[in-house]
Amino acid sequence: MPFPDQSFDLVWSLESGEHMPDKTKFLQECYRVLKPGGLFLMATWCHRPAQPPHSPLSQDEQKHLAEIYRVYCLPHVISLPEYERSPTN
Numbered sequence: 084m085p086f087p088d089q090s091f092d093l094v095w096s097l098e099s100g101e102h103m104p105d106k107t108k109f110l111q112e113c114y115r116v117l118k119p120g121g122l123f124l125m126a127t128w129c130h131r132p133a134q135p136p137h138s139p140l141s142q143d144e145q146k147h148l149a150e151i152y153r154v155y156c157l158p159h160v161i162s163l164p165e166y167e168r169s170p171t172n
Contacts, residue, residue, distance in 0.1 A: 086116045089115075089116065089118045090116045091116050092117075093121060093124065094114075094116060094117045094123045096124070096127065098126055098127060100125055100127035100128075100166075101127050101128040101159075102158070104158040106161055110166070110169045127166075128157070129160055130162055131144075
């Protein structure tokens with residue numbers, strides 16, 4: 084984004100993270116422009132947790148996601164735990 088570091092008290096992402104091919108880079112950029120103590124609010128499409136201890140996505144779930152990707156022109160979605168593990172620095 085064309086903004087200096089720590090430009091905003093609030094960074095709000097509404098259904099845009101799922102369109103970003105590099106989720107980590109997207110989050111890093113959001114946090115880069117956020118002032119210390121600021122609020123980051125994100126609403127995004129996710130799939131269920133699929134890494135241990137959870138079971139992998141079933142073929143039916145994968146097929147359903149593929150159709151969502153096709154219809155909405157999305158590169159991919161990740162689970163909430165995967166977003167939580169993304170480095171923000």
